[in-house]
Amino acid sequence: MGSYRWIPWSFAGALGVVVMVNGALAYLAVSSSTGLVTEHPFESGNGYNRVLAAAAAQDALGWHGTLAFAAAGAETGDRRRACRPRRAEAHRSRRDRARHPSGRAAARHQPDADRGR
Numbered sequence: 001m002g003s004y005r006w007i008p009w010s011f012a013g014a015l016g017v018v019v020m021v022n023g024a025l026a027y028l029a030v031s032s033s034t035g036l037v038t039e040h041p042f043e044s045g046n047g048y049n050r051v052l053a054a055a056a057a058q059d060a061l062g063w064h065g066t067l068a069f070a071a072a073g074a075e076t077g078d079r080r081r082a083c084r085p086r087r088a089e090a091h092r093s094r095r096d097r098a099r100h101p102s103g104r105a106a107a108r109h110q111p112d113a114d115r116g117r
Helices: 006-031 041-046 048-061
Strands: 063-071 077-085
Touching: 041 048
Parallel strands: none
Antiparallel strands: 063 077
């Protein structure tokens, strides 16, 4: 009976290792970054259809704007702005220009036409 006394201690040791690893992972989870890229992700996601609708309205106008800056020194430079009708061959879809609030490019999501958004 004396030779099997190590078995309960092995279970206790294994349980102790599991508790220590779980504690370490819980500490790392609480002390690391949350991964959020915006303060209000739910509200930003709800407004994404409005971003796509605004991009579609801008596409319908057919105008294209550019902004350029040419540095002429340490603190000086030349700003140039241009706004002109977009040429047909240079036209890109609104998916290429519309940006998600987190900074990702728009994927396959389009506003629901039957909801009137």
